[in-house]
Amino acid sequence: MTKKKKKQQRASSAPLLLIAAPGILYLLINNYVPMFGVFLAFKDFNYRKGIFGSDWNGLDNFRFLFKTHDAWVMTRNTLLYNLAFIIIGTVAAIFVAVLMYELGQRSRVKFFQSIMLLPNLLSWVVIGFIVYAFLNADTGFINNTVLKALHIEPISWYSTTKPWPFILIVTYLWKYVGVNSIIYMASISGIDKGIFEAAQLDGATKMQQIFRITLPMLKPTIIILTLMAIGRIFYSDFGLFYQVPQQSGRLFEVTQTIDTYVYHGLMELKDIGMSAAAALYQSVVGFLLVLGANALVRKVDRENALF
């Protein structure tokens, strides 16, 4: 490259930087500045003394946090729910995707997709209302119709912990199965049709085609999506765990996740130090998990690694 050309290039990057400036500025403020705010986890935050004036207290926040029963409960819940979502969610999404593919007709596929995507468009607040219509003790559908028909005593759902893992998993599946199946359908559509035709000529039944061709061909997609989900296993869907159980304190043992804990600490208990410690714990472990998951993806399939 000649000197002149290099100079030209440098000159041409200024206007481009200017165009990118608003976006850069926004990310700096919204995403990067709070990263330096992690020092709050090591402070005894006091509103009157302010962000920088508050006293340092070393690892005290963490020491207190991990001494509580909450730390164990929220970590366990976050991990176990995500694990259930990954396993059950993937199986359900693939099941739906395979069935959709077998439909053949585009108009029919579109029809079913429209219905299955509907829950994904609703906010968690609205979904909280829907769940409430089923579960509330006085006028809920389950107590008034289902349990009455079965001659079972009404259950106070919002204060009984046992059924909640089931309720939350069903709600999760209801909201996400449609949208997750789209991704798998796209990769089934990408399989060479000639393979199916050849198998058919050899007399393979549909079942055999699914288990011997479709599923093995989906393996890379499954592995990559699963690893990416494992990278996010320390984060929970705040809306699901906050709106659906209606923040019922009696249910915390089975509904508290790291995200809802941080919210409660910050907005209700106003314990900045403790919630900052929990948030940092989440960010750091989450970051390590993303790096680990990405390293695994690279081993499986370099093309699909994030970096």
Added chain:
Amino acid sequence: MKRHSRDDGASFRLGSTIILSVLAFLILLPVVLVVISSITDENVLISSGYTYFPSKLSLDSYYYMIKQSEMILRAYGVTITVTCVGTIISVLITTMLAYPMSRPTFRYRNMLAFFVFFTMLFNGGIVASYIMWSRVFQIKDTIWALIVPNYLVTAFNVFLVRNYYVTSVPLSIIESAQIDGASELRIFFKIMLPLAIPSVATISLFTGLIYWNDWINGLYYLTDAKLYGIQNLLIRIMNNIQFLKVSSNVSLLGTMSVDLPGTSVRMAMAVIGILPIVIIYPFVQKHFIKGVVLGAVKG
């Protein structure tokens, strides 16, 4: 042999149709319960609860909402304003950030890509971000609290637009515009922004849906009910119900009753929150599905 397998395919198609019909039916059922409950007579609701086959229908809850329309229209107004303003600003900033990243001759291209990408890997958490927005920027109880924090630029959207530029817009267009003496700003606004419309449609849809459905910014940054959009209004109604349940204080009941609609009105409110989405959705489904697939293929 061939005949046999073809029969197999036909019965499989039938089986898939049946299973998917059942699934689709199950997925719709909860939404149907909410809709029916919203037009159920209040007395029927109190005696037999929310049910699919109410013995008496009534539109009272919708009449009630028309009477209370000021509160609801206001919330709609807030939600629509936030959704429109948020989406427009977001799309503009996002494409402006994505475009330079797509130019192979741009010096800081890789640096910028990493700068955007890193936000997907690590974040400072909500505590620091909450303190920054509320104390440094004093954003609490302003309309900007619903627009600015969290959603304006996401790495996902930036990469979606950048990839679109890289794969679908030929560089020769830019080069010929440069020869004609057009400035970079002019090239972006007159040529590149209009060319990005297919990807802009997808990210507008995602962003619009996020703003319409968002209640988290309201939860953190609003104490003034005047600024509540539809979602936060719904939360307040639900909280008032819970609050009344735990307090048996009758005098309190009197003061709260204005805010506490009947059992069927709650569901009518939920219907009102869903309605606009259900109306718009069929027209945009195509872009939505395309976006989901694109995002999954390469983030």
